[in-house]
Amino acid sequence: MDHEKVNILLVDDQPAKLLAYEVILKELGENLVVAASGREALEFLLKNEVAVILVDVCMPELDGFELAAMIREHPRFQKTAMIFISAIQVSDFDRLRGYEMGAVDYVPVPVVPEVLRAKIRVFAELYRKTRQLERLNSELEDRVRARTAELEQSTARLVESEQRRSMAIAAGKMGSWDWDWVNGDWMWDDGxxxxxxxxxxxxELNSANIQALFHPEDFDGLRExxxxxxxxxxxxxxxxxxxxPDGEVRWCVGTAAATTxxxxxxxxxxxxxxDITDRKRAEERQSLLTREVDHRAKNALALAQSIVRLTRAQNVNAYVQAVEGRITALARVHTVLSLSSWQGAEIRRLVAEEVAPYSEAGQIQYEGAEVQLEPATAQTLALALHELVTNSAKYGSLSALPGRLGITWEVQSDKLILAWVETGGPRVxxxxxxxxxxxxxIASIETQLGGKADFDWRPEGLVCRLTVPLQGKPRTEAIPYRDVNAPGPEPALSSRSA
Structure with missing residues (x-):
């Protein structure tokens, strides 16, 4: 072959146009690759080298301008030639936008085959020559390095120092230095x-000023x-x-070699x-994330363990139903917390999730201030609300159509006060x-959160008042077995009679 084939990427959402471009460009003898969308084009680019990209301006999902911008953001494709094909009249403003996004040329529709082939041929050949030049430059650099090794020692030190300087500048976070052991002179590069x-x-580059820049806890080890x-x-x-000098602490790794x-x-x-500060910080974040995941997992498992161990029922089916309901309540609050990246849960969202299965009949009303709960507080409060709403659906106001449930909350002196008021249901x-x-x-609110749970069994309906501290770290360990699992079958929250 006369030349090495290069990849030419054709991007258009219309198969007929892609086929036409292939027919026009086939005689160039290059590798023609088609992509029916910007996504397909990006997938191919990430795995292959491309000499020229021929892209349609108007495409669904990702148009030509957006695709060009994404391609240019990748350092590998900052110099890749892109030619836009536009089926509409392109204004000077559109052309300017295209050039800003990285386009090197425009081809209007209808496409003139000879013109398109000529443009593609020029850029393909330019890419090929550029690659050849890069290889020649690489070979030339190898020869220069080989020749430099044969020069006198003083000249070699100068060349090596210049190479270290160039490497440091290119890396952005590297620097090279040199110290004359005999007379104490220092040399630093820009990096x-x-x-x-x-x-x-x-x-002023001297040993005293340099020493002052090192962390006191690390300098003795370096001196040794x-x-x-x-x-x-x-x-x-x-x-x-x-x-x-501005007080910022940075982590570095240094290597040194002596000349004798x-x-x-x-x-x-x-x-x-x-400079390895970013790596160190990433390691610290990873360690913190690992500990956080472990902490959250233990909390969730402790709650699940308490639910399984403490639930009582008269038969297996009732036990399974009770456990599944409480685990589902825990899952709902986990969903709310995950939406905030476990930063907390808004109480309105929490209440809405817990009462959602019973709210279709219009029997429930809730309102209150915007309050953000800590993750552990939200988990525990969700389980308490689940018990209340389950009991109401079985025996309370939600068990009868005339029944009504009102939930209100407010903040008083760093405490959340939540009122649960039932009316219109069976007599209590x-x-x-x-x-x-x-x-x-009671165990959830008082034992785990350090709050207070008060119950008032009025004839017209149950009133429950929950007081939850909003400051300080709530306790998240499992509820002790002896605190809640008193002997006897599991009755409801309240005893009711018709």
């Missing part, structure tokens, strides 16, 4: 100055490693912290410094003993 946060024009050079050690690598004379005495030490009589539901609500 080293940038890492340490000092101005090359005003910072430094003295090892005098004992014959040739190199070292260490992580350390620096304190910039014919007698084995150290005459020069050179090294490279890399005060129970002679606390049932599991009552004990569960």
């Amino acid at each position: 080293q100055y940038k890492i340490f946060g000092v101005d090359a024009k005003s910072f 490693a430094w003295t090892e050079f005098a004992k014959g050690v040739k190199s070292y690598e260490a992580e350390f912290r620096i304190i910039r 004379d014919r007698n084995g005495r150290v005459v020069r030490v050179s090294g490279v410094t890399v 009589t005060k129970p002679t003993s606390k049932g599991f539901g009552t004990r569960s609500v």
Whole structure:
């Protein structure tokens, strides 16, 4: 073959146009790749090198301008040639927008085959020549490095120092330095100055000023490693912290190597410094996330364990139904918390989720202030609300069509006061003993959150008042078995008679 084939990517949402472009460009002898959408084009680009992209301006989901902007954001495709095809009249403003997005040319519709082939051929050949030039440059650099190694030692040090400087500038977070062991002279490149946060024009480069930039807790270890050079050690690598003049602490990793004379005495030490602060912070965030996930998992498992262990019922089916209902209530609050990335739950959303299965008949009204609850508080309060609404649906106001349920809440002195008021249901009589539901609500609010749960069994309906602290870290361990699981079958929250 006369030349190496290159990839030409054709992007259009209409198959007929893609086929036409393939027929027009087939005689160029290049690899023609078709994509029916911007998404397909991006998927191909991420896995392959492309010389030219021919893209339709008007496409659904992702138009040509948006696709070009996304392509240009990737460092690999910042110089890839893109040609726009527009079936509509393109204004100067549209052309300017296209050029800003990275277009190199426009082709109007109807497409003139000869013109399109000529344009594609030019950019394909330019890409091919550029790649050849890159290979030649790479070969030339290899030859220069090989030749440089043969030069005198003083010239070699200068070339190596320049290479380190270029590498540091290219990396953005690397710097190189050199220290004359005999006379104490220092040399820093721009990258080293940038890492340490000092101005090359005003910072006096001497050992005392450099030492002042190192974290006191890390400098002794570096100094000990430094003295090892005098004992014959040739190199070292260490992580350390620096304190910039503005007070910012940065993490770095440094490598150093010693140069000796014919007698084995150290005459020069050179090294490279890399700023690894971002990596360190990422490691800290990962560690924090791991601990947070572990903490949340333990809390959720503790609540689930309490539900399974403490639920009582007269038969297996009733037990399964009770456990599933409480686990579902816990799942609902987890959904609310996940929407806020576990930053908290808004109480209105929490109440709405818990009463949603019973709200179709229009028997429930709720209102109150905007209150953001801590995750642990939201989980525990959700279980208490679940017990209340389940009891109301079985025996209370929600068990009869005339019944009504009102839920209101307000904040008083850093405490959430929630009132649960039932009316219009079956007549209520005060129970002679606390049932599991009552004990569960009391344990959730008082034992776990340090709050208060008051019950008033009025004849016309139950009134429950929950007081929940909003400050301080609530207790999230499992409810102790002895606190809630008193002997006897599980009665309802309240005893009722017709």
